[in-house]
Amino acid sequence: LDEYLAQFDKIEVDSAISLQPSFTEPKVFTFPYSADANQSNGNKPKAMVQVNWLLPEFAEANLVMALSVLSYALVATSASPLRKALIDSGLGEDITGGGLSTYTRQMTFAVGLKGVDLEDVGKVEPLILRTLQQLADEGIEDDMIEAAVNTIEFALRENNTGAYPRGLSLMISALNTWLHDRDPLMPLRYEAPLAALKETLAANNGALQSFINQYLLDNPHRTTVMLEPDQQLAQRRDEGEKARLAAVRAKLNQEELQRVIDNSIELRRLQETPDSPEALATLPVLTLDDLDRESKTIPIEVLQERETDVLFHDLFTNGIVYLNVGFNLKALPQEYLPLAGLFGPALLSMGTETEDFVKLSQRIGRKTGGISSGTFISAKEHDPEGVAWFFLNGKATMEQTQDLLDILRDVLLTANLDNRERFRQIVLRNKAGQEAGLIPAGHRVVNGRLSAHFSKADWAAEQMSGLENLFYLRQLQQTIENDWPAVLANLEAIREHLLSRENMLVNVTADAADWTQFQPQLGQFLTELPPKPLSYPDWTPEPLPPNEGLTIPAQVNYVGKGANIYDLGYEAHGSISVITNYLRTTWLWEKVRVQGGAYGGFCVFRKQSGVFSFLSYRDPNLRGTLANYDGTAKFLSNVHVNGDELTKSIIGAIGALDAYQLPDAKGYTSMQRYLLGITEEERQKYRDEVLATNEEDFKAFAEVLQKINDDGLVVVLGSAEAIKAANGDKPWLNVARVM
Numbered sequence: 003l004d005e006y007l008a009q010f011d012k013i014e015v016d017s018a019i020s021l022q023p024s025f026t027e028p029k030v031f032t033f034p035y036s037a038d039a040n041q042s043n044g045n046k047p048k049a050m051v052q053v054n055w056l057l058p059e060f061a062e063a064n065l066v067m068a069l070s071v072l073s074y075a076l077v078a079t080s081a082s083p084l085r086k087a088l089i090d091s092g093l094g095e096d097i098t099g100g101g102l103s104t105y106t107r108q109m110t111f112a113v114g115l116k117g118v119d120l121e122d123v124g125k126v127e128p129l130i131l132r133t134l135q136q137l138a139d140e141g142i143e144d145d146m147i148e149a150a151v152n153t154i155e156f157a158l159r160e161n162n163t164g165a166y167p168r169g170l171s172l173m174i175s176a177l178n179t180w181l182h183d184r185d186p187l188m189p190l191r192y193e194a195p196l197a198a199l200k201e202t203l204a205a206n207n208g209a210l211q212s213f214i215n216q217y218l219l220d221n222p223h224r225t226t227v228m229l230e231p232d233q234q235l236a237q238r239r240d241e242g243e244k245a246r247l248a249a250v251r252a253k254l255n256q257e258e259l260q261r262v263i264d265n266s267i268e269l270r271r272l273q274e275t276p277d278s279p280e281a282l283a284t285l286p287v288l289t290l291d292d293l294d295r296e297s298k299t300i301p302i303e304v305l306q307e308r309e310t311d312v313l314f315h316d317l318f319t320n321g322i323v324y325l326n327v328g329f330n331l332k333a334l335p336q337e338y339l340p341l342a343g344l345f346g347p348a349l350l351s352m353g354t355e356t357e358d359f360v361k362l363s364q365r366i367g368r369k370t371g372g373i374s375s376g377t378f379i380s381a382k383e384h385d386p387e388g389v390a391w392f393f394l395n396g397k398a399t400m401e402q403t404q405d406l407l408d409i410l411r412d413v414l415l416t417a418n419l420d421n422r423e424r425f426r427q428i429v430l431r432n433k434a435g436q437e438a439g440l441i442p443a444g445h446r447v448v449n450g451r452l453s454a455h456f457s458k459a460d461w462a463a464e465q466m467s468g469l470e471n472l473f474y475l476r477q478l479q480q481t482i483e484n485d486w487p488a489v490l491a492n493l494e495a496i497r498e499h500l501l502s503r504e505n506m507l508v509n510v511t512a513d514a515a516d517w518t519q520f521q522p523q524l525g526q527f528l529t530e531l532p533p534k535p536l537s538y539p540d541w542t543p544e545p546l547p548p549n550e551g552l553t554i555p556a557q558v559n560y561v562g563k564g565a566n567i568y569d570l571g572y573e574a575h576g577s578i579s580v581i582t583n584y585l586r587t588t589w590l591w592e593k594v595r596v597q598g599g600a601y602g603g604f605c606v607f608r609k610q611s612g613v614f615s616f617l618s619y620r621d622p623n624l625r626g627t628l629a630n631y632d633g634t635a636k637f638l639s640n641v642h643v644n645g646d647e648l649t650k651s652i653i654g655a656i657g658a659l660d661a662y663q664l665p666d667a668k669g670y671t672s673m674q675r676y677l678l679g680i681t682e683e684e685r686q687k688y689r690d691e692v693l694a695t696n697e698e699d700f701k702a703f704a705e706v707l708q709k710i711n712d713d714g715l716v717v718v719l720g721s722a723e724a725i726k727a728a729n730g731d732k733p734w735l736n737v738a739r740v741m
Contacts, residue, residue, distance in 0.1 A: 028224035030127075036239075036555050037231030047231030051126035052099050052114030056223035059108050060178050063188055066104060067154075067195035068202075069111075069217065072210050073102035074150040075142050077113055080351050081149075081363030083142060084113060087133040089427050093125055094118040095434040104189075107182050111218065117434050120230065127226045131219070138214040144207060149367025151200065156371040158192045160322060160397075167662050236557065273596045282646070290649055293656050295693065297685045300672040307521075308528035310503045313676060315511045315669040322371065323520055324397050324666040326509035326673065327410060329500040331377070331390035331462070336541040338496050340474040341489075343466040345496050346375020346392060347428050348419055355416040359424060362413070369405035371397040377466065381457035381611030382678050383574070388459025388610075389677045391507065392500065397666065400516045407527040414501060414531065419493045422486045429482065433475040436467075437741060444560035444719045445617045449606060451717045454546055456566040457611040461543040469552065469740060503531045507677075511669025549716045551725035551735035558600075558620040559720025561627045563710065568612030570709040576691025577699035578607050579655035581638070584647070584700070587654070589637045590616075593630040598623050603630075610678060614710065624718060624728045632711045638704035643697045655692050 037047035060066060076084040078101065088097050095117025103110045115126050163171040172190060180186035202209050254262070305312040334342060350366075350373060353359040366373050373396040381388045394413075398406040419425075440447060447469060454464035464470050482489055508528070512520060568574075586604045594603025602619035616631040643651075663671060675685075718725055718735065729735050 027222055028226065030226045030228070032228045032230060034232035034235045035229045036236040037233055046120075047233070048095075048116070049118045049120055049123050049231065050098060050114065050116040050229040051094075051118055051123055052112055052227050053127055053130050054099070054225045054227065055111040055218055055221055057102075057109040057111060057217055057221075059182075060104050060106075060189075061184060063191065063195040064198050066109070066189075067192070067199050068210070068213060069102050069109065070104075070154055071147070071150045071199060072213050073111065074154060075146050075210065076137075077101040078150070078153075079363045079367065081146065081360040081367075083137055083146070084130070084133050086360070087129065088113070088115055088126075089431075090423075091125075091129055093122045093129065095430040104178060114227075116438070117430065123228055123230070134214055134218055138211050138219060141208050141211050143364070145361070145364040145368060147203065147207070147210065149364045151203070152369075153367045153372065155196060156399075158196070160320070160371065162664055162666065164664070164667070165662060168664075236555070270597075273592070287646070287650065288653050290652065290693065293653065293693070294660070295689075297682065297689050298660060299682055300668045302672045302676065304676070307508070307525050308503055308531075309533055310506045310508055310528050312508045312510065312524070313669075313673055314517055315509075315665075315672055316514050316517065317511055317665040317668060318513050319511060319516075319665045321399055321516070322397055322512070322666075323400060323403050323406075323516055324395075324511040324669055325403075325406065325410075326393050326395050326507075326670065328378075328391045328393045328507040328509065330505050330507070330538075331379070331392050331500070332387070332538045332541075333499045333502075333505050333536045334496060335499070335539050336462075336465075338492060338499070339462055339465040339541075340471055341478075341492055342392065342496055343377065343471060344425075344428060344432060345493065345500075346377075346394065347432070348425060348493060349394070349413045349417045350375060351428055352421045352424050353418045354412045355418060356412070359421075362409075366409060369398075370402055370409065371399070373406070373409065377463075378674060378677070379459050379463040379466070380674070380678060381459045381608065381613075383610050383612075385679075386458060388457060388462075390459055390462055391677065400512075400519060403520050404523055407523055411527055411530055417497075419497070420490055422482060422490075425489070425493075426479070426482050429475055429478055433472065433479070436472045436475070440554055440719070440741060441556055441558075444554075445562070445602070445619045448560045448562035448717045448719050449564075449615050449617055451546070451550065451552075451719075452562050452564045452615050452715060453608065453611060453613050454543075455548075455715055456569075456613050458541055458543055460611060460613070462541060464546075470546075472740070499536065501532060502534045502536050503528050504533055505536050506531070507673075509669060509673040511666055547736035547738075549735050550718065551729065551737045552717070552719045552740045553722040553725055553737065554719060554741045556721055558622060559618070559624050559627075559718055559724055561618045561621050561624055561631075561720070562615055562717045563628060563631050563714045564613055564615035565710045565714040566612045567607075567614045567706050567710070570706060570713065572612070572706045574609055574612075574688075575699070576655075576688040576693075577695040578609075578703065579658065579692050580648075580651045580695040581700055581703050582607055583654040583658070584643065584651040585634060585638075587651070588647075589634055590630070593633070594618050594621070594623075594627055598626060598630065600627065603627070605634075614706075616710075621720075624720065624724045628716065635704045635707035635711060638700050638707060641697075641700055643700055648695070648697070652692060652695055655695075656689070659689060659692070 057069065058065065074082070076082050077097065077099075078085075080086065080089075085097055088094065094115030096115070098114045098116045099112035101111060101113060103112065113130060118126060161168060161171075175189045176186035179188045251259075301316045303314045303316070305314060331339075331342060351359050351363070353362050357365065373394060376393050376395060377391065378393065379388070379390045394410060396406045396410060450460070450464055450468045453460035454468065454470075455461075465474075478489070506528075508524065510517065510520065510524070582605050590603040590605060594600050598618075598621065600618045600621035600623065603617070603621075604619075605614065605616050607614045616634070618627050621627055716735065718728070719740065722739075725735060725737060729737070
C-alpha cells in the first residue's frame with residue numbers, strides 16, 4: 003500500500019472536505035496478479051488494462067443524468083461505439099470497467115479490456131482516447147442516444163430491483179447524497195433532470211460531445227491501471243509472509259510467545275462457546291403466529307393460441323407487458339447442447355437480414371425496455387427427463403408491444419448467423435465471463451458439477467453453462483478460425499430444430515386491460531412462425547469423473563460433497579428446509595466459517611432432483627472441511643433444538659418460500675411451477691410440513707446424512723497445492739486443470 007500511495011502526487015483537502023488528487027497529467031500504474039504458468043487451454047496468461055477518470059461529486063442531478071446517458075451510449079451495449087471499438091480491435095476478450103459509477107462521493111468513469119496479450123498492453127489506452135476523440139469530433143449516432151435515453155427512462159420508471167426489496171434499494175440510493183450532508187431525495191427525483199436532458203438534446207443533438215471533451219479528454223484526473231500476470235507472485239508472497247512471521251517470532255521472548263499461545267486458546271474458546279440465552283434474548287424476533295399459514299398463489303390462466311401453449315398472469319405491472327417466448331430444448335440432439343447456450347446471444351447480437359447488429363441493438367434500446375436470452379433447465383420430481391427451455395425475454399410499455407413483437411419475429415426468422423467475427427466476439431466474451439466468475443462464484447460451479455452426476459437436466463446444464471461448456475468454448479475458438487462453415491451449420495441446425503410454434507411456450511405477465519389489447523398482437527406474431535412438428539431425441543449423459551480436484555490459481559478452495567438422497571431412501575418432506583436452514587446457521591457456520599476460516603459454509607437441497615450438497619466458499623481448508631461435512635450427521639443425531647432455535651429456523655425456511663418478488667418475477671416463477679408440474683396443493687402440503695417441523699425430524703434426517711458420508715461424491719475447485727496435499731500417497735481426487 004505504501005508503494006502504491008507513493009506514486010500519487012500530494013492529496014489536497016479543500017474547504018469542502020473534498021479529496022482532489024492534484025494531477026497535472028494522467029498517471030499509469032502496473033500491478034501483478036497471480037497466474038498459472040501452464041493454463042489448460044494452452045494460452046499464456048493475459049493482462050487487463052483499464053482507464054479510470056475521477057469526475058465531479060455526485061451533487062448535480064442534471065449532470066448525473068447527462069453522464070448516465072453518455073455512459074450508456076458509449077459502453078452499455080454491443081452497439082455502443084466505445085465498446086464496439088474495443089471489441090472490434092481484437093486486443094482483448096471482453097471489456098472491463100462498465101462506464102459511470104455513482105456509488106462514491108465523487109463519480110468515476112472506467113473502461114478497458116481484459117484478456118489482453120502482453121505485447122498489446124500499450125495499445126489499449128491510445129485506442130480508448132482515439133475513439134473518444136473521434137466521437138467528440140464527429141458525435142454519437144442519434145439512434146444510439148435515443149436508445150440510451152429510452153432505456154434509462156424505462157429503467158427509472160420500472161424501478162425493477164429484482165429480488166432486492168424496492169424500499170431498501172431506494173434507501174441505498176438516497177445514501178449517495180445523504181452520507182455527505184446533501185439532499186437524500188436528489189437521487190430519487192429523476193423527472194426534472196430527465197426532462198431537462200431531453201430538452202437539451204432536442205435543442206442541440208451534439209450536447210453529449212461537449213461532455214466527452216470536458217469530463218474525459220480534457221480531464222487530467224485519469225489513471226491507467228494494468229494488471230499483468232506474474233507466475234511467481236504467489237510463491238513470493240508466501241515466502242515473504244513466512245519470512246515476516248519468522249522475523250516477528252525471533253523478536254519474541256518466552257513470555258511473549260506464551261501470550262500469543264494463550265490468546266489463540268482464548269480465541270478458540272470464544273469461537274466454540276455458544277451465545278448465552280441472555281445475549282440471544284436481546285435480539286428482536288418474530289414468532290410462528292406472525293407467519294401466514296397459507297401459501298401465496300400467483301394467478302395463472304392456461305390458453306392455446308395457434309398451436310402454442312400460452313400462460314397469462316393477471317398482475318398489476320404499471321403499464322408494462324413482460325413477455326417470455328420459450329422453445330423446448332428437448333428438440334435438440336445432445337451434440338448441439340454445448341453450442342445452444344450461445345444461440346440466444348447470437349440471435350440478439352448478430353443482426354438480421356435487413357439491419358446489422360448495431361442497428362438491431364439500437365432498435366431494441368429505442369423501442370423496448372430490453373430483450374435478453376436465457377435458459378430454464380431443471381430436474382423434475384418423479385420424471386427422469388427433467389425440463390430444458392430456451393427463452394427470449396422482453397418487456398415494453400403497452401404502446402411499445404408491437405415493436406417488441408416485430409423485433410422478436412425478425413430475430414427468430416431472419417437473424418444473420420453467418421458473421422464469423424461477430425460470433426467469435428460472442429464466444430470470447432462468454433468464455434472471459436465464465437473464467438472471471440470461477441473465483442467469485444466457485445461454489446456455484448462446484449454445485450453444478452456435483453448435480454450433473456445425478457440428473458439428466460443438470461448434466462445438460464453443465465454442458466451449456468458449466469465447466470464442460472468452458473472447456474468447449476476454448477476449443478470452439480479454434481474451430482471458428484479453422485472451420486467456420488461447420489460452426490455456422492450447427493447454429494442453423496439449432497434454429498431448424500427449435501423454431502416451431504408447436505415447440506413453444508409463451509408466458510405473459512400484465513394486467514387484464516393490457517392483456518385484452520396484447521392478445522390479438524400475440525396471435526398474429528405466432529401466426530408468422532412455422533407450425534412444423536418436431537421430434538424429441540433422447541439424451542444419454544456421458545459420465546463425469548466421480549471425485550474431482552479442479553485446479554485454479556487461487557489460495558482458497560470451494561469444497562463440495564453431495565448425493566441424490568432420493569436414491570438413498572429419503573422421501574421429500576418440508577422439514578428439510580428447516581433443517582438445512584438450521585445447519586447453515588449453526589454447525590456449518592461455526593465449523594467451516596468461524597473455526598475453519600472460510601468465507602462461507604452451507605448446504606443446499608434441490609427438491610426436484612433430490613440432490614443434497616455441502617458447499618464452502620473461499621475456504622482455506624479442504625480435508626478439514628470434508629471432515630466437518632461428515633460430522634454433520636453425528637451433530638444432528640445428538641442435537642437438542644430448543645423452542646427459540648426451532649422457531650428461528652422455521653421462520654427462515656418460510657422466508658425463503660415467500661421470497662420478495664416483483665410482478666415479472668412472479669409471472670416467471672408461476673411459469674416454472676407450471677413446467678415442473680407443481681400444484682398449489684403440493685405447495686401447501688410442503689408449507690404445512692415446514693410449519694410442523696419438530697426435533698424428531700432433525701434426528702431422522704441424521705440417518706440420511708450418514709449415508710452421504712459413505713456414498714457422497716466430492717468436487718473441489720481450488721489450489722493445486724491443496725488438492726495435491728489432499729490426495730496424499732493414495733490419490734482419490736481426479737485432478738484436472740481449469741485455469
